[in-house]
Amino acid sequence: MEEAVGIRWHRLITRLAGDDFPRARVRLADEAPRLAMVFRALSGDPGLTIKASTERNINAWRPLAHRLAGSGRRHAVAWREVDALRVPEALAVFPQSELNRDLYLWLTAMASQSAACPEGDWLHSNQQLVLRTLAAYPGLNDTYYRLAQQLVELRRTRRLPPAQSARESALQCALLSPGSQPALPAAPGEPWPVPLWLYPLPESAPRLAGAANDEDDQPAPSAPGRVRQSRQRKQAQYVDDNQNRHGMMIFRLESLFSWSEFVPVDRCEDDSDDEDSDSIAEDLDYLSLSRSPSTSASRIKLDLDLPSAAEDDIPLTDGCLFPEWDWKQQRLRDNHCRVIPMLPRDAEPAPLPERLQPLARSLRQRFEGLRPQRVWEKRQPAGPLLDLQACLHFAADRRRGAASAQPALWKREAARHRDLACLVLADLSLSTEAWADNEHQVIDVIRDSLHLLGEALDAGHDDFAMYGFSSRRREHVRFNLIKNFAEPWGQAIHGRIRELKPGYYTRMGGAIRQATEILREKPAEQRLLLLLTDGKPNDLDVYEGRYGMEDTRQALLEARRAGIQPFCVTIDQQAADYLPYLFGQQRYQLIRQASELPGLLPKLYLLLTGRSI
Template sequence: MEEVVGAAWHRFITRIANRSYPAAAVQLDEITTLAGPLLRAFGGEPGLRVAAAGETRHSARRSLLQRVAASGDKTIHTALDNETLRLPETIALFPDRARNRELYLWLIALAGEVSRTGGHEGPPQQPNAATTPDLAPPPSLWARARDVARALVLKRPLEWDKADTRTHAARDAWLQLNQHAVAAVLARYPGLASRYGRLVDAHLAQRPDPTALPADEAAAERAIRSALAAPGSISQLPAATRDPHPVPLWLMPALDSPPPQPLQGETEADTADGGETKAEVRERKQARREELPDGRDGFVLPFRAESLLSWAEYVRVNRATDEGDEDAAGAAREMDTLAVARGGETSTAKVRFDLDLPAAAQDDLPLGPGIAFPEWDWKRRALVDDRVRVQPMRARDAHNTELPEPLRRAARRLRAQFSALAPQRRWLRGQQDGPELDLDALVRWQAERAAGCVQPEPGVYAAPVRAARDLACLVMADLSLSTDAHVSDTHKVVDVVRESLLLMGEALSATGDPFAFYGFSSLKRNHVRVHTIKEFDEAYDGAARGRVQALKPGYYTRMGAALRFATKVLGERPNAMRLLLLLTDGKPNDIDHYEGRFAIEDTAAAVREAHRAGLRPFCVTIDREGADYLPHLFGPHGFVVIRDPQELPQRLPQLYAQLTAG
């Protein structure tokens, strides 16, 4: 009975303490297709992606109901860093659904302005004709404002102490940055002024009344109200003992964290995305590594009983991994920082996370001399020479094999279809010499001769010639860890890749076009493996099919290095048209710095290099989120997303025919 009453009381008090409006909520998913293009339209850098933001604690004053319900101590800040604009997964701040949607659009416009005017690390973008330099916030504001974000992430309230010069500068930078950005957006896009005014009026009505606050908090609240109503009017935020009430109309600079890294000793199988996941935590979570409990340590000995409820640190409790946890994602959302350890058993409850983990130690031991290639450093806007090493290799355990029986029917159909693309013999008529007479030319010559028009050397013969298709194709297949994931009960991604290459080889053999097959994976910058399957001067025979069958998942996806290797090989071909096909199942990534924005920009630079070399790069992906980032890499018409991976073997030859038509 106690549990029933307690649960009912919790639902009741939580509901009446909730200040949001769930009935008018707008989900981030509803504007996903609009968010990316709109961010770029407002000046955001092309490499920025849009994702969900996580909750952070604050120490702002709460109402009595919120304190009784133990709610209202967390908020979701719209955060911008070098790689991502993180928006709330849901906005239900206002009772009007249209106003909640307007808030999403306003935050995107504000982020675009900050990104455009140099609120990121590295050299700022060059201003265009419409830029008003006097409105651009100094880049140093952004770095100082990160201190505010750091304090929020670490779950401790900012100490609004005038003697603390660092904290004082950080909070002032946060205040000035947002005022500068708001003023710049309103000056550049006057049509947004009315929308911003409606949002400010609605938000000010929800903010705490300064007359009901202590003197120090009231001064900070009045300053924020003035900054919202008249951007640029406030230069300093008065010191207070508590955090200011959250400002959902402003941005918070996110902490720049190293990319997610595998734990020490992690194996390939540990990081492969195999099996089913029961839940997914979309927002980014702070994380730290811990050693797995060895089972020999006690719980907490010695300890003081009064300190148990106040501890928030990780406790090495040996919890069984085979017990079910149906609300694992919900529990993860409630935690501010996740402790991650590697164990030898598989948990029954699987949750996908986007974690901020510290970088693992880099080994960078080369496999061999390899081939040196540069890599694009997007922060310095320059290529770093000899940054990566590509090691070409061949499978040792490959044997001559025939085409698998399940694929033979499809192969016969493709060979019949693609044989029409093979060079056909045609006749050149009106020749001086040839194996056959050109009857039309002979009759015409006889008629002209009878009319008195005599030609000394009439062309009355026909000679055969072959029409050549002057093109070459190189297929580069992604063989990263993620290809070990299942797409059906019987097939993994790597199986689909094998079948696609086998059928592609049968189709291209029928056309007579020269082609080559390669696969790639990587393990840091000196371990980029390129598997040679079939070179241009090799026949597509049982040996090539055996190398296709020997393909297996490798490591990670350093896509830029693979594309530069393919550009080098294909660029040496003399053909007029040179097609570079990339098969992949996800974003470029590796376990050193090659993650997120760095990987995206390096791949985009490699694609630009391929275009400059006269190649035609084209990406075929089974990543359902590919449309979010591939337009920046390959252009709006340089890729295709195949929703059902099992359709890839049939679709790939068809795509080749479409790309080479005409």
């Protein structure tokens, strides 16, 4: 009974203390595609993405209802980072959903005119930013002042102490007349959050030196098959290990029974995985990182180590060195990345899987109709057969006295070739071990796609090659050979595809540069690089976030300058946030269902090469 009353009381007081409008709530997930397009249209940084922000502590004065409900301490605000614009995951500031959508639009427009680290104090910099945004985009004047007027009316309904009231009045004047307030009156605490303005970057927790978990070779703490990424960025802080073993221990000697009865068990740690750890992490305000050397990340590190030479794939060479683009310094770092060609060790020749044979027969029949046909070349100076039509024309011209001294009266049969080369590059990173559906993993879908695409291209007599890639830092980018341009398609290739396994991480730039070098040596008129992936570039070192994105984009630009047409096929549902920046608007294809990929690839190939059945 007490618990039921407590639950009802909590719901009542929380509803009474609420300042938002749940029925008019607008979510970032629904608005993100529109905002990304608007941000780039407003000449914003094309490499910047729009992500959900994390609630932060704001020490503002709270009314009695908020204090009873325990709310009003944390607020979701907007800020701009070096590689992302952070806005609230949902907005319910205004009673109309249209105004909340306009608020997302306004924050996006402000971010397009803002630097990652605004100069000056928060009040002055935001007023100047509003004026600069309105001057750059006069069409947003009505939108801004409508939002500002509505926000001021909502804020005026809040009763504040005298000191807080004077500061709030000045803040409202700054909203309605940007640039009119040089400073805010002094008052305890912070002002109530202003949803129309951008906030400084959140303060980072201090780092503690000598951490066992801070080594460069520390892998990402996520187990294979259970990769999960939160939409929000969590604030974290390092804490000291509570199992400090360097202090003085005081005990009674008679409590020490025997050395044999002492078992050094760390009872504060549990080796088992917490099934609710993801939901618990979402509810925490701060994530505390332990300094214990026996953390779960240390255990996972054993799973990510490279296999022994006896179990690993066969390296074909010591590897090739390629440059890498450092976007912060805006220069190429020469010989910075090593790409190692590798061949599956235990790949035995095998036939096409039986379950794929019906679809493969259908594809072969369709692509066989696209084989280069032999044609008769007429009016030739030499050949095995006479061209009767050319002979008649020559006889007529001779009667008129206009015959040629060297008549072309022969015809010969010749083959018409397509001058085309295609290289298929498959992402074999650790994320491909995830499940695409209830029966197949992503790596299974990639294998099926390579089987069927190879059958189709072989039936059409097209020149093609297949490779896979994964990475573990810049010194070890694995470039798996599946089929090169010189090898014939057959059971040996099917056996290699069958042995493909998830690797490590996705250092995309080095793999693209290696593929570019291979295609550069093919003297074809049309050269196509088809990339199959399930996520964005990443690796253990600095190759994460903006660094990996910019290096991949630079590698694709180098490929285009070499006369190669890159195209990406992905099953990443967030691909629209970054693939237009990397490949271009019309140079990628998002697959909603992974099971559609094997059947869609041949059709997509026909579209890219400008052919039809």
